[in-house]
Every structure is written in structure tokens, then in C-alpha cells.
Amino acid sequence: MRKFLILTLLLTALVTEVQCIPIYKRGEFSFKSTKVKNAGGEITHVKVGAYVGNKLIDEFTTELNGTPMETTVDQIGQIAEPDLNNDGFPDVTVYLGYYGSHPNDSYYEALIWDEEQSCFLQADGYKELAEPMIDDKTHLVYTNLRDGPEARVIDYYGWLRNKIVHLRSETVRIDDSNPVDFSGLLDFPCYRFNAKLDGRISVIIAFQVTDGNLVAGYIYYPKAKTPAPIMLLGNVYHKDDGDYYYLSEYQSDGIVTGEVMLKHQVVDGWDNKIEGTWTNPQTLKEMKLTDISFSREMPTWFTKSLLAPEDPGNIGREYSFRKWHLGAEEYMGGHITFRAAGKNKVHFECVNAAHGIAEGSSEANRPAVLHGNWFEYHDVNECNYSFYAAFFPRFVVLVNTTDNSTLECFGAGASFEGIYIKVKQ
Numbered sequence: 161m162r163k164f165l166i167l168t169l170l171l172t173a174l175v176t177e178v179q180c181i182p183i184y185k186r187g188e189f190s191f192k193s194t195k196v197k198n199a200g201g202e203i204t205h206v207k208v209g210a211y212v213g214n215k216l217i218d219e220f221t222t223e224l225n226g227t228p229m230e231t232t233v234d235q236i237g238q239i240a241e242p243d244l245n246n247d248g249f250p251d252v253t254v255y256l257g258y259y260g261s262h263p264n265d266s267y268y269e270a271l272i273w274d275e276e277q278s279c280f281l282q283a284d285g286y287k288e289l290a291e292p293m294i295d296d297k298t299h300l301v302y303t304n305l306r307d308g309p310e311a312r313v314i315d316y317y318g319w320l321r322n323k324i325v326h327l328r329s330e331t332v333r334i335d336d337s338n339p340v341d342f343s344g345l346l347d348f349p350c351y352r353f354n355a356k357l358d359g360r361i362s363v364i365i366a367f368q369v370t371d372g373n374l375v376a377g378y379i380y381y382p383k384a385k386t387p388a389p390i391m392l393l394g395n396v397y398h399k400d401d402g403d404y405y406y407l408s409e410y411q412s413d414g415i416v417t418g419e420v421m422l423k424h425q426v427v428d429g430w431d432n433k434i435e436g437t438w439t440n441p442q443t444l445k446e447m448k449l450t451d452i453s454f455s456r457e458m459p460t461w462f463t464k465s466l467l468a469p470e471d472p473g474n475i476g477r478e479y480s481f482r483k484w485h486l487g488a489e490e491y492m493g494g495h496i497t498f499r500a501a502g503k504n505k506v507h508f509e510c511v512n513a514a515h516g517i518a519e520g521s522s523e524a525n526r527p528a529v530l531h532g533n534w535f536e537y538h539d540v541n542e543c544n545y546s547f548y549a550a551f552f553p554r555f556v557v558l559v560n561t562t563d564n565s566t567l568e569c570f571g572a573g574a575s576f577e578g579i580y581i582k583v584k585q
Contacts, residue, residue: 180218180279186249188212189280193237193254202227206237208254208271210280220282222269228257232266244286245319246299249273252280256287264291264305272322281322289317289324298343300327310334315456318347320371325349329457344464350456351377353422357438357447365420366462367392367407374550374557376466379409379420380459389461392420393555393579401425402433410555414480414581415491416441424454442484469533470551472504479556479580483514494578496556501527506535508549510558516572520545536561540576543569547576556580 189210196205203224210218228236236257241250252271259265267290270283286292286301295302301317301324314330328350332339348368355363367377373396378389394407402425409418422436436449475498482493494512501507506528509521520540522528528535528549538546545566548559558576560567567575 180274180277183278184212184217185278186273186275189217191239191252193239195237196221203233203236203257206254206256206269208237208239208252208269210271218280220269220271220280222254222256222282222287224256225267225287226259229260232258242294244270244294244301245272247273247275249275262290262305264303266291268292272319274321283322283324285324292317298347300347307331318349326456329455331457340460340463342458342463345458345462346465346468348465348467350458351424352455352457352459353434353436353449353452354455355436355449355452357449359450361447363438363449364459365392365407365422366459367405368465368467369396370467373397374467375405375407376552376555378462379407379418380461390417391466391554391581393466394420405436408481408483408579410481410579410581412581412583414482414493414583416481416483416493422449444486466552466554468553470553472530472533472551474553474585475506475530475551475556476582476585478584479582481514481578481580485514494558494576494580496558496576496580504530506530508537510576512574512576512578514574514578516570516574518567518570518574518576520576541569543567545569545575554582556582 189212192209192211194207195203196207198204205224206222208220209216235255238255240253242253243249244251251273254269256267256269267287270286271280272283274281290303290305292301292303303315305313307313311331311333314332316327318325318327326349327347328342328345330342348370350368353365357363362382364380364382367375369375375394375396377392379392380389381387391410392407393410394405397404402423405422407420408416409420411417419439419441420436425433427433432454434452434454437446438449439446478497480493480495482491485492492513494514496508496510498506498508507522508528511519522537528537534548534550536546536548540546543566544562546562548561550557557579560575560577567573
């Protein structure tokens, strides 16, 4: 769990550091494109030069997606400078032509301006999008494709530096005058798995994932007597053979009533190979997930993200979680309380008994200092134990920020670490 909330690790493992020397300002650049042809006179690539004055600073080459329609050949290489990632700096798009299979079959390359490095980065994945546009409301990149005669599918994309990231999909009936508003999902990727438990019980698992691998969403049993979404929280680990999701099913009082494990692997860039289980933590009865399908289209009951940062003035007084402990034959877990100690400051008291007992509190003259929705508190005890807390509207996540030697004061591998549900405002 520690891996998914340490802020300094969010991007460094996902991008390659780029050094651009010398440093120029964005407004100094101009661009020129050149069409590259093969021996038969067909355009195969487009080169774009980035200039400051008459000096070529960098050059980017893009291979076309195939053979474009002849009617668009003259326009290939046309350059525009929209702000694709909404960072306040113009980026660059390059027209790659129209390929004629569908009305939206026009494609573009993109160069993303990196203000930190003062250079352009060639976009990863943008040239595969059909007729990409920018949404005026969300400022996200989106595509809008017909799905038969009666509906259209809108796919929304965000940016992780220069990589295009698929966030969510929406299917809208053309004659629907009141479509569902999913803008409350924020800019986190969406994942939806429709499945059955042991081939019998229908279930929908839908969640979002942060850059730091925190997972938050719901599990829904549509054929239950009174169906309602049940909160799912946990984390994902990325390995060579796929993404592994470990999620707990939390009731509103913090009791964990199920454990979900999913393995999701994308084969050959498009085929989703998925397997998983649901386990009752009290009986250890395990049910295999079968008939699994994947999409990025959220159910109509999931329109608001659970991952919005909590307002520091709205932190609850009590948070807890309880999981069944087979040895003790009772629910055991964690409990943490907060009380205000001035603007953006809180005192806390924590007891976590999931793996032995870890307990401690802030010092009377040293409250925790909030930085937006998080704080890090050092030296809780004589072993110098420290932890990080991140607040969201319905829960708080505690993560150890010191090594295992600092757990010696608690013993039995205990710590504050865990996801605690807000039980008292």
C-alpha cells in the first residue's frame, strides 16, 4: 500500500527525464512540415521541424497510419497550435490525412510542450485517435463515433505528461434529451468489469485509479433484494504479466464484507484477459469471477468520483475499518479520531489492531499540519514511526513513511497503515 500514495513517485517511474539544451520559451518557436514519399511517390511520413528564428532546434518524424484518401493529400502536414492538455501553453497538432472507413477517420500527430524542460515531446498514442477534439467544458480530448443508427460513443482522454490516457466512455442515444452527466468523475481513468460469481450471481465492479495506484469505486449486485452500490477501496500493483487489483468491500460503518482480487492483462494491445475472485473474509468462501467483460463506461449510478480531495475544513471526527479476524473470531481493525487544532491543523489519536496493536497520538503541542487534503506526521513514538494521511470525502488513507524498524515499538508487524471509512462527521 505504501507505494500508491508517496507523491514524489507518481510520475518519475512513468516518464523519461528529458534534457533540452539550450532553453527557449514557448513563444519563440515556429514550425515547418515536410512530406516524405516512397519510390512510388506515396506519402509515408511527415517530418516537423521546430525552429527558433532560422535555427532548427528539433525535428519529429511520424509515420502515416496507412494510405490516405487522395482528396486529403494536399492538406497532410498542416499545423495547428491548440492547448491540448490545458496547461496554458499551446501544443502542436499535425494533420495526417483521412482514411475513408468512417466519417471520423481523420488522424493527427501531436507535439506536447513541456514547460519544465522547455521542449516539445512527441505524443504517445494521440495518432491512433479518430478525429480528436477538445471538450469546451472538461478541457479533455475526446472522440465522438456513431454506434449504429441510434447511438454514439464518446471517449474521453487525459494526459500523463506526453502520453494520452483513456479515461472513460459514454454511450449516448441520439434521441436522448437528458443524458447522464459524468463530469463528476474527474480526470481519473475508469474501469468497469461485468461478471458473474461462480457463473450464477451477476455483479458489476466499477472503479477509478489515481496516478499513485489508489483504487476507489463500487461493487453492485443488480439482482439483490435491494440493490445498491457498495464501496470498494484498495490498490493496484503493476507487474509484467498484468495489473493486480486488491480491493475491499466496505459497508458504511467500516465493516469489510468481501475481498475482491482481479488480474487484468491486455494481450496484443487490444484483447483483455481478466480473471479474479470474491472472498468472504469471515468464512473464507471463495467464488470465482466468470464471464468477465471490460469497458470504460461507468454505470448511471456512478457519476461522482470518490477520489476528489477532501476540503481540509470538512475532515471528519472519526474514521474506522473492521475486518474479521479468524484467530480471534471477531472483527478487528483500526480507529482514528481527529479534532481541530487551529487553521489547517488537527490532533489525532489512532489505534490499529488488524495485525497486532499499533496506537499513538499527536503531541499536545505538535498537531499535524495539513497541506490541502494530506499531512505527514513524524516521530509518533520513541521508535520514530512516521506516517502519511490523505483525506477524501468518504475515507482517509494512512500509509507508513518509515522503514519496518520503526514498527518495533508496536510489535507483531503492526502499524497505522490502512483505509479508514468516515463514520462521524
